[in-house]
Amino acid sequence: MPLVALGLSHRTAPVDVRERHAFPPARMAEALIALRDYQAVREAAMLSTCGRLEIYAELSDYEAGVDQLKAFLQNFRHGEVTDLESYLYTLLGRDAIEHLFRVSTGLDSMLIGEAEILGQVKDAYIQAQSARSIGKTLHRLFREALNAGKAARSQTHIGNDSISIATAAIDMARSRLGTLYQKSVAVVGAGKMGRTTARRLRAEGIGELSIVNRTPARARDLISETGGGNALDLPELTGAIARADVVVTSTGAPRFILTPENVEAAMRARPSRPLFVIDIAVPRDADPQIALLPNVSLVDIDGLKDVVDSTLESRRQAIPEVEEIIAEYVARFSDWYRSRRAIPVIASLTQKAEKIRRGEIERLFARCPDLSERERMLITGSSLSIISKFLHTVVTKIRDKAASDRDAALTHAQMLHELFDLEATDEPPALAFDVADGEE
Numbered sequence: 001m002p003l004v005a006l007g008l009s010h011r012t013a014p015v016d017v018r019e020r021h022a023f024p025p026a027r028m029a030e031a032l033i034a035l036r037d038y039q040a041v042r043e044a045a046m047l048s049t050c051g052r053l054e055i056y057a058e059l060s061d062y063e064a065g066v067d068q069l070k071a072f073l074q075n076f077r078h079g080e081v082t083d084l085e086s087y088l089y090t091l092l093g094r095d096a097i098e099h100l101f102r103v104s105t106g107l108d109s110m111l112i113g114e115a116e117i118l119g120q121v122k123d124a125y126i127q128a129q130s131a132r133s134i135g136k137t138l139h140r141l142f143r144e145a146l147n148a149g150k151a152a153r154s155q156t157h158i159g160n161d162s163i164s165i166a167t168a169a170i171d172m173a174r175s176r177l178g179t180l181y182q183k184s185v186a187v188v189g190a191g192k193m194g195r196t197t198a199r200r201l202r203a204e205g206i207g208e209l210s211i212v213n214r215t216p217a218r219a220r221d222l223i224s225e226t227g228g229g230n231a232l233d234l235p236e237l238t239g240a241i242a243r244a245d246v247v248v249t250s251t252g253a254p255r256f257i258l259t260p261e262n263v264e265a266a267m268r269a270r271p272s273r274p275l276f277v278i279d280i281a282v283p284r285d286a287d288p289q290i291a292l293l294p295n296v297s298l299v300d301i302d303g304l305k306d307v308v309d310s311t312l313e314s315r316r317q318a319i320p321e322v323e324e325i326i327a328e329y330v331a332r333f334s335d336w337y338r339s340r341r342a343i344p345v346i347a348s349l350t351q352k353a354e355k356i357r358r359g360e361i362e363r364l365f366a367r368c369p370d371l372s373e374r375e376r377m378l379i380t381g382s383s384l385s386i387i388s389k390f391l392h393t394v395v396t397k398i399r400d401k402a403a404s405d406r407d408a409a410l411t412h413a414q415m416l417h418e419l420f421d422l423e424a425t426d427e428p429p430a431l432a433f434d435v436a437d438g439e440e
Helices: 015-020 025-035 060-077 094-104 118-133 136-155 165-177 192-203 216-225 234-245 260-269 289-291 306-310 313-367 373-404 405-418
Strands: 003-009 041-050 051-059 089-092 185-188 207-215 230-233 247-248 277-280 294-300
Touching: 003 015, 003 094, 003 313, 015 192, 025 041, 025 060, 041 060, 041 118, 041 136, 041 294, 051 060, 051 094, 051 136, 060 094, 094 118, 094 136, 094 313, 118 136, 136 313, 165 192, 165 247, 165 277, 185 192, 192 207, 192 216, 207 216, 207 234, 230 234, 234 260, 247 313, 260 277, 260 289, 277 373, 289 294, 313 373, 313 405
Parallel strands: 185 207, 185 247, 207 230, 247 277, 277 294
Antiparallel strands: 003 051, 003 089, 041 051
């Protein structure tokens, strides 16, 4: 069964394309459950961030499965997505495995080594578990990807300097204004990105901080965490813009919340003061048309990358070390994945041996009814030991061969089937979540 990664990212699609194909977090569980209904898709997980939308899947058939994944992306959106094909990439087998590990270690991020991506990969894994859309293969793959990400951050300098999308936004604002000290800043959105932004802004010594959020209680909680300011509801957004020198916005809204109308209304109250808007949301929060208004500057998430490039030299120096870690984890997972080809024949062989052993023991006991309980236990134990020792070499060698030489493993499996006249043994259901397998 082939492993694939299919998706689009900041490397293949600009932000206006990514926002059209972003999956709202509230619909992720629904999407994963829908994926289970596609016949060629045995397991699937989805990673949706500001920089990418990717599906990782194990397929029963490559061509049919990829077509079904593309059909899913078309059908689930319930809208016109005719441009999707031109931005998609499809990675197969080892390339798909390596890609997820590059994502989890931060090598494939807009900002090399960004702090958020490892948590986003973990969230994707947890969501797929909850939706029961993954089985043993993707369960193992995501666990290894998370381990690779942790190893990269603990063993190399890839996570140095604490650069993230939120800190990049603050660096951008500081570079434009010269300083953020005593400046008035409005943060729109009190989610993870908004919280990180607000905390970092306080460290810059800003003056007034306003948190604008659809849920006022969350805005109040964030204001309390960050040492005071204004907690505002969305209807108060225009007033917050009118008071701000900088607006950083990062909501999950499906449509623009900073529009030419409300920004122009805010600017009428402060016509000579410039306004700098940084939109780090995908889908975007700010209508690009606001940049045409007098004294208004706008930068979206794709515009942040160049700001921090010069500060990432130590992270770039860590790339070869991270690639070595990735290679180690890719090889380990690939060996495990290839070795799974041996499981059905091993299971069939051991089942047949056990069936023969049990039948012979039962016949022996029937012919010797006077055997004591201890004698029966000794005979049973000896029969188990004989079978175990006989099968040990066979099982070990076929597992090793499956891990190192796929063609030879298939030949060995076929030979064992013919020599021992084995019956086919079905693998466990593809979508069954096996906790024990993850705790190896």
